[in-house]
Amino acid sequence: MAKGKMTATQRQYDEENSMSCGSWCEYVLVVVLSSLLLLASLVLVLFWTFYYRKGYSWSEDPAKQFNAHPTLMIAGFISLSGFSMLLYRISRCCRKIYVKLFHMIFHALAIPCVVLGFLAVFESKSFSDPPKPHFYSMHSWMGFVTMGLFVFQFVVGFFSFIILLCCEGATAAFRAALVPVHASFGVTTLMMAVATCLTGLTQKVYHDVGDEYSHFSEEGIIINALAMVLVALGIIVSYAVRRNSLHIPAKVLISERL
């Protein structure tokens, strides 16, 4: 009977251990894969621009000024925002207040990227000869929706963060109710950013690569690879943010066996 009881306890312990091990593996896999994809998107857009599009410039060369647009938008809306979301979701080592602060700083760093990215395409079109029209494409309309969502999220996040510092106790219920809405719209903003990038890349590939695209040209494949990285990113980051098991309780990480 005692043996049977011991075996049952052992089994229960092993089950707990195997579950924590599974969660731990999932956690490491998601963090490593997301980080690699976030970096890969930036590396690919830089490689594409330097190798196929002759690098960057500002007002002195409108064609090259355009090149800053995809790079800065991917840096701001995808890499920095993606890292910021991931950081908030997976951080286990510091106090929550520091995690929130870094979450906000990463998003704040995305703002100059987005503003300069917007200016790059606006000036590039205005100063080209003849000037090109603005805001006619679904890409630009989607861009406005994405920027709107980003600003809304930033203002709401910042507002609740300021309230948190001023009157922590009084706003607890309001902030608790806000968390799932903020998280849900955060994922939606990233998905919108990914979709907007994909329509932008489709436009760009038809403008620059043209008929060669349908013959599997090198540049076309690089752009498709960048698109696939963005797609994979959208899938894995939204999975990471929504997955409850990635919120591993501290007691599972600081195992009793250690």
Next chain:
Amino acid sequence: MAKGKMTATQRQYDEENSMSCGSWCEYVLVVVLSSLLLLASLVLVLFWTFYYRKGYSWSEDPAKQFNAHPTLMIAGFISLSGFSMLLYRISRCCRKIYVKLFHMIFHALAIPCVVLGFLAVFESKSFSDPPKPHFYSMHSWMGFVTMGLFVFQFVVGFFSFIILLCCEGATAAFRAALVPVHASFGVTTLMMAVATCLTGLTQKVYHDVGDEYSHFSEEGIIINALAMVLVALGIIVSYAVRRNSLHIPAKVLISERL
């Protein structure tokens, strides 16, 4: 003292009531808006095809055969799948087993749409003169990812549904663990479908509308409007699926006041 106690009870009752009223308004708004947008996407793609693209055909006219592709893909991946997800999330009137069954039937109805939609573009390209190459664009690569996710979701959902009928008790824990993964990948599949549609529409607008697009041509605006409907759909359906308050407990709906 008795008066104070009564007032506190009254306040608590009113708070509960106002919360349920807020949730009810949110619920109705989400259901009505999502349904309108799901129908609008289908109406807009039909209007676009009949009014600007000369309607439908099959093998006898490859150019018109192509027109079946956006319509069937939007019908399958967006309208039917979207209704299916929404139905599962918002149903309150029937037993869970019937809701699951309808969820599966709606997704099953999407399969012939997707298969025929795929055949429409494949045959249209193969039979055009000269034949056009296949699977070079990021739209087609994204299409494969979306179809893969759809098949994965359908097989996993169907498998767990069959198990449910065979040995309900033994698989309860497994199915409970599966639910959030299935829901998460469901939203991701819809987001992927929306993004794939948007890249497809961008391609199409550059092929068919051409330079007129940048001069705010009528057809261009209709396609952009369709794109915006898809974007709004993506935002609202993903919000509806993730929002816990839309899972109103029965006791709130069947109010004690009734």
